[in-house]
Structure formats: structure tokens, C-alpha cells
Amino acid sequence: MSGHSKWNNIKRKKEKTDAAKAKVFTKIGREIAVIVKAGGPNPAENSKLKDAIAKAKAANVPNDNIERIIKKAAGEDGGNDYEELIYEGYGPSGVAVVVETLTDNRNRTAGDVRHYFDKCGGNLGQSGSVMFMFDRKGIIEIEAEGHSEDEVMEAALEAGAEDFNFDGDVFEISTEPNDLGSVRDALEEKGYTFLSAEVQYIPQTTTTIDDEETAQKMEKLIDMLEENDDVQAIWHNWEIDD
Numbered sequence: 001m002s003g004h005s006k007w008n009n010i011k012r013k014k015e016k017t018d019a020a021k022a023k024v025f026t027k028i029g030r031e032i033a034v035i036v037k038a039g040g041p042n043p044a045e046n047s048k049l050k051d052a053i054a055k056a057k058a059a060n061v062p063n064d065n066i067e068r069i070i071k072k073a074a075g076e077d078g079g080n081d082y083e084e085l086i087y088e089g090y091g092p093s094g095v096a097v098v099v100e101t102l103t104d105n106r107n108r109t110a111g112d113v114r115h116y117f118d119k120c121g122g123n124l125g126q127s128g129s130v131m132f133m134f135d136r137k138g139i140i141e142i143e144a145e146g147h148s149e150d151e152v153m154e155a156a157l158e159a160g161a162e163d164f165n166f167d168g169d170v171f172e173i174s175t176e177p178n179d180l181g182s183v184r185d186a187l188e189e190k191g192y193t194f195l196s197a198e199v200q201y202i203p204q205t206t207t208t209i210d211d212e213e214t215a216q217k218m219e220k221l222i223d224m225l226e227e228n229d230d231v232q233a234i235w236h237n238w239e240i241d242d
Contacts (some may be wrong), residue, residue, distance in 0.1 A: 138180030203237030
């Protein structure tokens with residue numbers, strides 16, 4: 001079961017500045033608000049809210065912030081109404097890109113996303129144009145330090161995990177999307193803490209960019225998307241050369 005973790009090699013890692021952290025808090029807060037409006041403020045009865053709270057805690061969002069967001073969203077004046085939209089397209093050199101958004105103005109968001117793709121040498125596609133190249137999976141990451149690989153793998157499989165990978169620094173546990181919460185809860189009961197636990201789009205195959213100028217355009221596309229408050233997550237199949 002253990003082996004080379006493809007996703008850890010293509011996931012983009014960058015330093016988290018205070019400004020970047022604030023933006024992460026804003027995006028997660030918007031996600032929690034939408035989930036509360038749709039399913040209620042009680043995580044015991046709203047499994048999506050429970051997952052979102054766990055995601056917020058993994059991102060070090062303070063408990064006070066989480067409680068305040070939930071209370072506001074549960075009130076009569078819950079703020080703006082957001083809808084979830086997914087955009088698909090190709091970045092420079094044919095990199096497949098999936099962009100998850102929460103927006104209160106779909107025309108604004110669509111215009112922004114299209115502009116970013118055009119500016120960076122890519123093109124926004126139709127629904128389904130790249131989604132078939134990704135698998136939707138629950139991904140749980142646990143820092144390896146202080147843990148035995150065999151111990152974590154056994155605990156993960158007993159909890160109902162689908163697969164297990166180890167890259168030397170991080171244990172990566174994959175589940176079916178609907179099983180993410182139950183597997184996470186079972187591991188949490190055994191004392192594990194998580195670097196992240198969320199549903200992700202995992203590419204079936206990856207692509208490389210050999211030209212430095214083209215790679216810089218792809219970096220710029222990711223940066224522009226990440227800076228947009230409406231964008232919740234970006235998934236791609238670019239295998240980045242460390």
C-alpha cells in the first residue's frame with residue numbers, strides 16, 4: 001500500500017505570510033457560512049460543517065473565529081448568498097486546471113477567471129473539459145515525525161481508508177469522498193492530528209513544463225487565482241520540478 005505519493009510531488013507549496021493566512025481564513029469562513037445556511041449550525045447533524053470545522057482547525061483558524069462565523073451564518077442576517085461554481089480549463093502547455101469558487105456574483109467571477117487564463121496563455125473550457133482527468137478523493141495528511149509507518153497504515157486501513165502513501169515526511173491517507181469524515185474521526189480518536197483533511201481533485205496523469213518562461217506563466221496563473229477572494233481551491237496536473 002505504501003509507496004511514492006504522486007500528489008505530494010505536484011502540490012504547490014509556498015511560504016504562508018500573514019497576508020496569505022488572512023486570505024485562507026476568509027475563504028474557509030465563506031465555506032463554513034455557506035454550509036451552515038444549507039444544513040444548519042450543528043456539526044453533529046451537519047456532517048459537511050463538521051468537515052469544514054476540521055479543515056479550519058487544520059489551517060489554524062482560531063476557535064473564536066469559527067464560532068463567530070457559524071453564529072452569523074445561522075442568524076437571520078447571514079450575510080451574502082453564495083453559490084458554488086467550478087471552472088475548468090487549460091493553462092500554459094496544456095496543464096489541466098480545476099478552479100472551485102464560492103461567489104455572490106457569477107458574472108464577476110467568470111470574467112475574472114477567464115481573464116486570468118487568457119492573460120497567462122491558457123484558455124477556459126466548458127464544463128467537463130478537464131474534470132474527467134481527475135479523481136475526487138478524501139485526502140488526510142499526517143506529519144510523519146514521531147509516528148511509525150506500519151502503525152499509521154494499520155490505523156488508517158482499520159478506519160476504512162482506501163489507500164496509504166508515505167513520502168518520507170508526510171503520511172497521506174486517501175478515502176472515498178463520503179468516507180473522509182468517518183476515517184478522520186476514527187484516527188482523531190486514536191490521538192492523531194492532521195496537517196490537512198479535505199476532499200481534493202487528484203490528477204490521474206501529470207504533465208511537465210520544460211520551458212522556464214512557460215512555467216512562470218503557469219505560476220502566475222496559480223498566483224492570480226489564489227489572490228481572488230471568490231476562488232476556494234485550485235487543482236492541476238502540473239508536475240513541478242523541485
